[in-house]
Amino acid sequence: MESYFHSVTLDEKKCKGCTNCIKRCPTEAIRVRKSKARIINERCIDCGECIRVCPYHAKKAITDSLDMIKSFKYKIALPAPALYGQFDTKYARNKILNGLKSLGFDDVFEVARGAEIVTYATRKLIEKGDYKKPLISSACPAVVRLIQVRFPSLIDNLVKIESPMEVSAILAKRKTMKLHHVSDDEIGVFFITPCAAKVTSIKAPYEKDKSAVDGAISIRDVYLRLLNNMDKSNESFELEISGAEGIKWASPGGEALGLGIDNYIAVDGIHNVIKIFEEIEKDRLKDVEFVEALACTGGCLGGPLTVENAYLAKSRLKKHIKDAAKVNDVIKMDSLTITAQKEMKNEINMDDLLLSDNGISFQWKENIKHRPIMKLDEDILKAIQKLDALEKINNNLPGLDCGACGAPSCRALAEDIVRGMADETDCIFKLRERVRQLALQMSELESKMPPVLDKEQANGDGE
Ligand code: SF4
Ligand code: SF4
Structure with missing residues (x-):
């Protein structure tokens, strides 16, 4: 994988996981997981927007002394x-x-x-x-x-x-x-x-x-x-x-x-x-x-x-x-x-x-290249399948873009799930649904349980 230098970095100790930064990032390059922000390197354009909005000064720019x-x-x-x-x-x-x-x-x-x-x-x-x-x-x-x-x-x-x-x-x-x-x-x-x-x-x-x-x-x-x-x-x-x-x-x-x-x-x-x-x-x-x-x-x-x-x-x-x-x-x-x-x-x-092109020209020597950040897989067939899965997951999410999951939007969370970087239960609404389902299943299972016998009944003394 290509490596990228970035001036903008995170001071993890200062980050409180407040999620203020995730929505301001223009390239959806920030996620908050386990109460800490993380910058996705290939997406960051070093615009500095997150430095401005972080109330805890957890984002900083590396410069020379x-x-x-x-x-x-x-x-x-x-x-x-x-x-x-x-x-x-x-x-x-x-x-x-x-x-x-x-x-x-x-x-x-x-x-x-x-x-x-x-x-x-x-x-x-x-x-x-x-x-x-x-x-x-x-x-x-x-x-x-x-x-x-x-x-x-x-x-x-x-x-x-x-x-x-x-x-x-x-x-x-x-x-x-x-x-x-x-x-x-x-x-x-x-x-x-x-x-x-x-x-x-x-x-x-x-x-x-x-x-x-x-x-x-x-x-x-x-x-x-x-x-x-x-x-x-x-x-x-x-x-x-x-x-x-x-x-x-x-x-x-x-x-x-x-x-x-x-x-x-x-x-x-x-x-x-x-x-x-x-x-x-x-x-x-x-x-x-x-x-x-x-x-x-x-x-x-x-x-x-x-x-x-x-x-x-x-x-x-x-x-x-x-x-x-x-x-x-x-x-x-x-x-x-x-x-x-x-x-x-x-x-x-x-x-x-x-x-002129006499060696001191200020024209760019070569054009810049597209840096795709949305590619889901190198293999085109797998990428199509993943995109399909992403759309299905996204349709299933509440669409509120609340950011509580640590991703900037429901679609970004769906993408993270497809990439194996997150789980559907990172969404608090999905988590609540899941807990409700589990509670229902538990109560159903409980109804199928045999009645609890007291000690005498268990020993057959009641006969
Ligand atoms: S705004 Fe600052 S403290 Fe809040 S999650 Fe982002 S980096 Fe962490
Ligand atoms: S510097 Fe800009 S692009 Fe990079 S993580 Fe911060 S807000 Fe996003």
Whole structure:
């Protein structure tokens, strides 16, 4: 069986078996058995929804510690644009970037810059018109996994361009090798992440063997030290390399806005994303050019590894966007042109970089594959028989989807029974029925029992 890495895991000691998480999971990946939750590996898409809803903090995301950077000669931090919204607006973006650098990094490369490059590449793709409508953003790894497991018919709609994080890592490494003469394996690139799905996409990428990113450190883990460093340090390297376009990616609609088109949908929250994907499958969004779909409500600002309330973070981000746009106004160019020119200074041609196949292209090397999670058996005949049995069991269950059995729905319990992972009596209604039947049988048997004789009768003394 294929093995899967997952950032989202369960701390069994903390789990109280309350079943809060089972119904929120978009891929029915959680069961509660013997009063403990269990994640079905092949179904989990690391969306982090269960981290948010668990009242006992029993679900967590595994990330790398800051100490890990010490194993590399040259260390680069890749901050997600969502980082800027975590701090009071008195901290300018460059102050935040310098604070991050002072945690032990040699350089900082904004992922917002990578986002601008992806925007540029997507615009080119739309201009060419050679794609399946609607084009679906591939920036959110939880959404890409969702498509892999639940909506395989939409795989061809995905934008097959590396994510801003990957693009930034590739560029940061190339820049460092060129300027500092260190080899690829001496450079450690660390994403400062708001979400668990990004961690999984680094440790187990879906469209290639290895990510260009070496580790992921959660925003939560660096937040306090970063805040402290910003207050103490007066260091000021010029670390801002992104324009407003890239920073906007942190909140819903930010990516789509940069494409310069009107007919797009920006949807956030994994359950809303599912509804939109169902509409696409029904062919009802034919007129839509582009779908920006983000698993977290509030986009990356609402990621489970952030610190600040997503709405407050969004309001703070506006200042950074405005400041970045002001710089653009002064130079009278849009931010993509400015940053494109910056790239040129490093002798990189944007079009060559993005669209050619000269070894540094940011197009996916291969397409992602469907990861079937519903297959009941490898043998097609057995699978049909099992499906038949599943339908019969399901029809026999009460259909209340109460979750008391530890499965998210009656159908999921029926499937578990067919797979040999549960029993019909896990359903409390079926258990009650069974107990009632047993009680009836017992009373019937009791009526057939010979009368109880007292001692004298048994010895025949009564004759
Ligand atoms: S929400 Fe899920 S993981 Fe958390 S305590 Fe309840 S059953 Fe356990
Ligand atoms: S991370 Fe998402 S997909 Fe995975 S178990 Fe939790 S809710 Fe389900």
